Amino acid sequence: MAVLDLKGLLKIFGTDVRAVDEIDLHIEHGELISLLGPSGCGKTTTLRLVAGFIEPNGGEIIMDGETVSNESSVIPPERRNMSMIFQSYAIWPHKTVAQNVGYGLKFRGITGAEADKRVKSLLSVVQMDHLGARYPGELSGGQQQRVALARALVVEPAVLLLDEPLSNLDANLREEMRFEIRRLHDEFNITSIYVTHDQAEAMVTSDRICVMNSGKIEQVGKPSDIYDIPATKFVAEFVGVTNSIPGKISSPELFEADDGAKFMMNPDGGKTGELVSIRPHRIQVHSENADVGGSDAQNVLDGEVTRGYYFGSTVDYLVKVPGLNEPLRVIGDPHEFFGVGSKVRLTIEKAAVILVSDS
Amino acid sequence: MTQDAQQLPGTISGGEPSATKKFDYTIIVWVVLLILLIILVANPIFQLFKESFFVSEDEAGGFTFQNYIDAFETDEYYKPMYITMMLAVSVGSISLVVGAVMAWVVSRTDIPFPNLIRNGILASFVTPPFLGAIAWIFLAGRNEGWLNKWIRGIFQLSDEFYLFDIFTMKGVVFAMSLYTFPLVFIVVLAGLNNISSDVEDAANVAGGGTFNTMFSITLPLVAPSLFAGFILAALEAMILFGIPAVLAIPAGQHTMTTQLRAFMVSEDDLLGLASAYAMPMLILAIGMVWTRGIVLGRRGYATVGGKGGQRRPQKLGVWRLPIFVLCMVPLVCAIVLPSLALLTTSFMKNLGGGLVWSNFTLWNYHFILTNDAVRESIYNTILLAIMAATGATIVAAISAFISQRKLIKGHQYMGFMATAPIGIPGIVLAVGLFAAYTKQPFVLYGTLWIMFLAYLTKYLPLAYQTANAGLTSIHPELEESCRIMGANRLQVFKDVTIPLFKTAVIASWILVFMPSLRELSASVLLWTTNTKVISVVIVDFYEETLLGPISALGVLLLLITLVAIAVGFRVAGRDFMRSAG
Numbered sequence: 001m002a003v004l005d006l007k008g009l010l011k012i013f014g015t016d017v018r019a020v021d022e023i024d025l026h027i028e029h030g031e032l033i034s035l036l037g038p039s040g041c042g043k044t045t046t047l048r049l050v051a052g053f054i055e056p057n058g059g060e061i062i063m064d065g066e067t068v069s070n071e072s073s074v075i076p077p078e079r080r081n082m083s084m085i086f087q088s089y090a091i092w093p094h095k096t097v098a099q100n101v102g103y104g105l106k107f108r109g110i111t112g113a114e115a116d117k118r119v120k121s122l123l124s125v126v127q128m129d130h131l132g133a134r135y136p137g138e139l140s141g142g143q144q145q146r147v148a149l150a151r152a153l154v155v156e157p158a159v160l161l162l163d164e165p166l167s168n169l170d171a172n173l174r175e176e177m178r179f180e181i182r183r184l185h186d187e188f189n190i191t192s193i194y195v196t197h198d199q200a201e202a203m204v205t206s207d208r209i210c211v212m213n214s215g216k217i218e219q220v221g222k223p224s225d226i227y228d229i230p231a232t233k234f235v236a237e238f239v240g241v242t243n244s245i246p247g248k249i250s251s252p253e254l255f256e257a258d259d260g261a262k263f264m265m266n267p268d269g270g271k272t273g274e275l276v277s278i279r280p281h282r283i284q285v286h287s288e289n290a291d292v293g294g295s296d297a298q299n300v301l302d303g304e305v306t307r308g309y310y311f312g313s314t315v316d317y318l319v320k321v322p323g324l325n326e327p328l329r330v331i332g333d334p335h336e337f338f339g340v341g342s343k344v345r346l347t348i349e350k351a352a353v354i355l356v357s358d359s
Numbered sequence: 360m361t362q363d364a365q366q367l368p369g370t371i372s373g374g375e376p377s378a379t380k381k382f383d384y385t386i387i388v389w390v391v392l393l394i395l396l397i398i399l400v401a402n403p404i405f406q407l408f409k410e411s412f413f414v415s416e417d418e419a420g421g422f423t424f425q426n427y428i429d430a431f432e433t434d435e436y437y438k439p440m441y442i443t444m445m446l447a448v449s450v451g452s453i454s455l456v457v458g459a460v461m462a463w464v465v466s467r468t469d470i471p472f473p474n475l476i477r478n479g480i481l482a483s484f485v486t487p488p489f490l491g492a493i494a495w496i497f498l499a500g501r502n503e504g505w506l507n508k509w510i511r512g513i514f515q516l517s518d519e520f521y522l523f524d525i526f527t528m529k530g531v532v533f534a535m536s537l538y539t540f541p542l543v544f545i546v547v548l549a550g551l552n553n554i555s556s557d558v559e560d561a562a563n564v565a566g567g568g569t570f571n572t573m574f575s576i577t578l579p580l581v582a583p584s585l586f587a588g589f590i591l592a593a594l595e596a597m598i599l600f601g602i603p604a605v606l607a608i609p610a611g612q613h614t615m616t617t618q619l620r621a622f623m624v625s626e627d628d629l630l631g632l633a634s635a636y637a638m639p640m641l642i643l644a645i646g647m648v649w650t651r652g653i654v655l656g657r658r659g660y661a662t663v664g665g666k667g668g669q670r671r672p673q674k675l676g677v678w679r680l681p682i683f684v685l686c687m688v689p690l691v692c693a694i695v696l697p698s699l700a701l702l703t704t705s706f707m708k709n710l711g712g713g714l715v716w717s718n719f720t721l722w723n724y725h726f727i728l729t730n731d732a733v734r735e736s737i738y739n740t741i742l743l744a745i746m747a748a749t750g751a752t753i754v755a756a757i758s759a760f761i762s763q764r765k766l767i768k769g770h771q772y773m774g775f776m777a778t779a780p781i782g783i784p785g786i787v788l789a790v791g792l793f794a795a796y797t798k799q800p801f802v803l804y805g806t807l808w809i810m811f812l813a814y815l816t817k818y819l820p821l822a823y824q825t826a827n828a829g830l831t832s833i834h835p836e837l838e839e840s841c842r843i844m845g846a847n848r849l850q851v852f853k854d855v856t857i858p859l860f861k862t863a864v865i866a867s868w869i870l871v872f873m874p875s876l877r878e879l880s881a882s883v884l885l886w887t888t889n890t891k892v893i894s895v896v897i898v899d900f901y902e903e904t905l906l907g908p909i910s911a912l913g914v915l916l917l918l919i920t921l922v923a924i925a926v927g928f929r930v931a932g933r934d935f936m937r938s939a940g
Contacts, residue, residue: 051843077842090840094858103854107845148840155844 002158002191003029004050008059011045019045021215022059027193032185033220034194034202037212038238043195046212047161050193051084052077063159078107083152084161087168089144091136097123097147098132104155122150125184142173149181153188160192166201178204199239203227211235229269233356236277243278243328244356255355261323263299269354281331282352285317288343299348303328305338319344385767392776395754399816400780403791407641410794411634426635436636439613443597446532446614451593453536458543458592459585461686466551467577469672471679476686477548480541483693485920487877488538489601489894490913492525493901494697495534496605497704499523503711505700526610534602537693539595543588550584551577569673583654590651594644598784600880601894605901615640616786616880623790623884630794637787645782698917705910723911733912736891741919743807743892744875747814748822752868754815755822756860763830777823780816785880789813793884805887813881818871825870829863862931869927873920 004027011020020042027033035043048054050061052074060070068075083104091100102119105111110118123129126146136144145165152160165181166174182205185192196202202209203223211218211226211234219231230236233244247257255263255276263276286292292300303321315334318327330346338344411426430436461480465473498506501524510522524530554577562572578585603614613621615636622633675682704710705723712718727733755777760766762773780788792813796803803809837859841851879894886895893916900909 051839053839053842076847077839078845078847080843081845082843084840084843086836086840088834088836090834090836092837092841092855092859103841103846104844151840151844161843 002064003027004159004191004193005062006046006050006059007062009046009049009056009061010058011042011049011054012057018215020049020056023212023215023217025210025217025220027191030189030191031207032182032192032194032205033208033210034196034206035210035212036196036199036202036239037218038197041212042215043197043212044163047084047163047193047195050159051082051161052080080159081155081157082159082161083155083157085148085152085163085165087164089141089148089168091139091144091147091151093136095135096132097128097134097136097139100136100147101132101151101154104151108155118154119150122154125153125187126150126180141169142177145169145173145177146180149184153184153190156188157190160190162192162194164195164197166196166198174201181205209239211238213238229266229354230277230356231270233275233277233358236354236356241280241329243280243326244275245278245324245326246275246358248274249355253350255353257324259323259325261301261321263348263353264296264350265353265355266351268351270356273355273357275356275358277354277356278328278348278352280316280329281314282349283328283330284347285319285330285332285336285338286345286347287336287338288345290345292345292347297350299350299353301328301346301348303344303346305340305342305344308338308340310334310337319346321346385769388761388767389769392758392773396776396779399812399819400783403788403795403816404641404783406794407634407637407787407791410631411638413631426631427638429632430635436618439615439618440639442528442607442612443615446528446535446603447593447597449532450535450539450596451589453532454540454543454592455585455589457536457689458540458588459547459581461540461689462544462547462551464682464686466548467673468675468682469679470675470686471683476690479687479690479694480544483538483541483690485873485917485924486538486694486697487601487879487894487916488534488599489605489879489897490701490877490916491537491693491697492534492602492605493897493906493909493913494700494704495525495530497700497710497906498696499525499530501526526606528607528610528612531602531606531610531612534606535596535599536592537689538599538602539592540689541693542591542595543585546588546591547581547584550581554580587651587655590647590654594647597640598644598786598880600786600883601898604883604898616784619786619790620883623793630790633790634794637790640784641782641787644784644787648782701910701913701917703910704907705914707907707910710906720907723907726908727911727915732891733896733908735889736893736896737915739807739890740876740892740894743810743814744872746807746811747818747875748868748872750811750815751819751822751871752826752864754819755826755867756864759823759826759830760860763827764835774823774827778820781820783816785813785817785878786884788816789881789884792881804885805890807890810882810885810890810892813885814871814875814878817878817881818874821874822867822871825867826860826863829860829866833859866927866931869923869931873923876919876923877916 004025006023006025008022008024009020010018010022013019023042023046025033035046037043045054049056049069052069055074056069056071058071060067062068063080068080092103095103098119101122102115105115105118119132120129123132126149128143128146128150131139131143136147139147148165162181166177169177178201181194185205194202194205206223208220209223209226210220213234219226219235221229226235226239230239230242236242237244245255245257245261245263247255249272250256250262253265253267255265257263257276263278265276288302292298301321301323303319305317306320306327307316307318309316311334313334315332315337317330317332317338319330320327328346332338412422412424414423414425461476464470465476470476496504498504501507501521502518504521504523504525506523507521510516511518511520525534558580559572559576562576563569567575598616600616600620603612603617604620607614608617619633619636619640622629622636703714706719706721708718708720708722727737758773758777762770764770783791792809793804795801796809796812803812833856838851838855841855842848846854877894878892879898882892882895883898886892891899893912897909897912900906900912
């Protein structure tokens with residue numbers, strides 16, 4: 001186990017592409033943190049900086065109090081006691097499954113019967129014990145992924161790095177392997193960094209999520225915090241769907257949209273910002289003139305349905321509301337369906353209205 | 360805290376990236392490669408240019424256009440250019456039709472044994488063109504040719520009658536086409552296989568019939584491949600030396616390559632004239648390679664195979680067998696008949712003596728294996744082929760590795776440098792090497808080294824493309840995963856890179872070794888008494904009409920080649936010849 005600290009980490013490609021733009025991040029013992037963001041946001045570069053494959057142009061990476069990377073010196077990957085799972089699995093095609101898994105042990109002075117024992121035990125952890133003598137070419141994608149996991153874990157690394165490990169798997173397998181990765185993390189408790197662009201993957205596997213955009217960190221927090229109280233418009237829109245309403249704070253806890261509508265806000269949300277974010281499923285739909293009870297805890301708006309798609313478990317509406325330029329997206333309960341043109345009353349809990357900044 | 364982490368403080372300054380900052384080894388790599396490129400390409404071409412503007416006999420004469428005037432004014436020198444152009448266009452067109460039709464048949468129809476046809480066409484690279492031409496003299500010579508005799512025998516015709524005469528320009532076109540149509544076949548087959556059959560199915564669904572689909576969809580899509588194939592075949596016809604030397608000169612005709620050689624072996628010093636004469640060939644050849652690159656786009660060289668998924672082959676119906684037989688004709692003419700003819704002749708006392716016991720002899724083999732000059736040429740050939748294959752493979756493997764792994768600054772130019780000689784015709788390169796390395800301070804003429812340089816330059820692009828294709832299939836993450844598991848760069852190289860790269864390296868070695876065994880167009884200008892190679896001896900013997908020993912040498916050459924191919928198949932897998940195209 002290890003504690004990792006990234007301080008002012010900077011990586012410039014070419015002359016002026018700031019792929020990783022002076023980020024700070026602290027990762028605890030045994031924590032699994034995911035770097036989430038669109039392609040090109042710098043997450044993979046950050047991971048490769050931590051692994052030691054590339055050198056930073058500024059800042060430093062500190063592992064258990066020792067600097068392992070800074071501008072002038074970089075400890076090579078093989079001396080960091082880390083493991084990495086690659087997007088392509090990177091299983092060596094000329095070695096058997098057992099040889100693949102056992103490869104790293106010889107560099108840690110573990111050979112012979114002890115090495116065999118560890119390889120066997122790890123293969124059984126990933127449910128591959130019967131396939132040790134196979135060559136990778138004879139395995140399915142999911143099995144290769146399990147070999148990669150076993151190979152990374154058998155050396156009991158201080159840090160485990162995962163670079164979009166599930167992106168080459170088909171949808172069903174991907175879902176299964178998400179839980180598998182979390183299960184293995186709970187079993188081995190290794191400090192881990194997980195790079196992904198898939199928010200669901202990040203939610204399921206991580207203790208904390210670090211959302212990145214254009215080389216910078218947008219927000220770091222528990223999955224529920226990231227989802228419920230996003231700090232920026234980017235986070236709100238990247239992690240799930242949302243309604244972003246531009247406007248300004250007119251009085252504490254009251255937000256006035258550019259076109260006049262007013263919202264009471266969640267006091268735990270951001271204190272400054274130019275927009276509010278409202279998740280579509282946090283908006284309740286009622287029939288016209290429904291008695292929703294007057295309360296300080298919820299916003300009430302009247303509007304007209306301009307679109308309603310029935311999905312079985314939900315209904316996806318667009319509702320035009322006076323005082324808002326854009327219609328509101330609303331995910332409603334399907335037991336009561338409102339057709340296009342219906343007048344409806346919407347209620348939004350105060351807690352669901354989050355002030356976010358535009359940057 | 361782990362043990363490794365505790366070792367960290369002492370190792371920080373030893374980190375590799377910082378080590379590279381202290382000593383920038385990229386400079387060494389660049390200097391070495393640049394020197395190599397200057398020796399192999401830049402200097403010979405520069406000397407060629409320089410010589411073309413000086414009158415050779417008159418050292419004090421200085422700069423002149425006289426060579427160009429001589430080369431392009433005289434009818435005698437102008438005619439070979441015309442003949443060469445005619446040859447290039449005819450051979451290119453015939454190859455285009457034969458190669459493209461066969462590619463379509465193999466790729467899109469239910470022809471029986473498509474793999475036999477495909478592999479047979481690949482195998483026609485095995486016979487050197489000059490040997491094929493000589494074999495065709497035995498088969499289709501006007502008086503003694505077996506095919507003519509056979510027809511006379513069947514139809515009881517007089518000795519005056521002949522059906523085939525290989526010593527004509529038609530004969531030259533025929534013999535050349537046999538060895539150039541495979542180039543079209545390979546490029547067009549790759550083009551066809553890269554077109555998803557969904558595209559054709561879509562046209563069928565939209566109401567287009569088989570032929571409508573072929574003309575309005577398939578043909579336009581493979582048009583770049585067709586054009587590239589034509590260019591390749593025409594270029595080959597233009598720069599071939601062996602076939603015109605064997606067939607055209609007896610017919611009283613010169614092509615540009617044979618005329619170039621005539622200048623070089625002339626009693627007078629005609630180096631300046633030869634250099635000027637080589638210019639249009641050089642410019643045309645480079646222009647053609649360049650055009651082909653543009654037309655094919657980034658798929659600069661094509662591989663047989665490719666994707667495309669399931670196909671619905673066109674039904675040939677009753678034409679299935681006749682078309683199969685028709686497809687076998689070029690293969691029989693290119694491989695089966697010539698090999699049989701050489702093999703038979705090599706055991707004959709007298710070429711016209713027929714297949715009878717009294718005509719059987721081992722003398723031809725005895726002669727070539729006991730004659731000192733021949734034995735030395737066999738030794739030289741094998742030595743040179745090994746040197747060229749090893750040299751080209753080492754340079755190719757290193758530059759491909761640097762290029763793919765982006766190891767040094769400017770890695771993106773590595774591929775361009777290694778493939779720079781691709782457009783230079785062998786015989787033009789030889790004139791350049793002769794101009795560059797016959798005078799002080801670099802006298803290489805008369806040694807095997809100058810031939811080594813020629814072979815190395817000529818085959819470096821092929822070796823590079825093979826090595827590069829092999830490396831492309833090794834994902835960098837395979838090496839990085841090894842690194843993070845605890846291996847240093849050297850161990851990664853030993854445990855992952857070499858085992859995975861080995862096959863491509865062996866394939867590239869064999870792909871250079873094979874053509875080096877029979878290289879003629881450069882050797883024929885660069886040999887001296889002590890540095891003869893088998894191909895040069897064969898041309899020598901041909902001029903002395905020692906046809907029996909030629910056949911024996913030819914059989915020996917084919918045997919060595921076959922052994923190399925067998926080793927290649929065994930070590931590098933059955934597809935190692937793919938990049939030969």
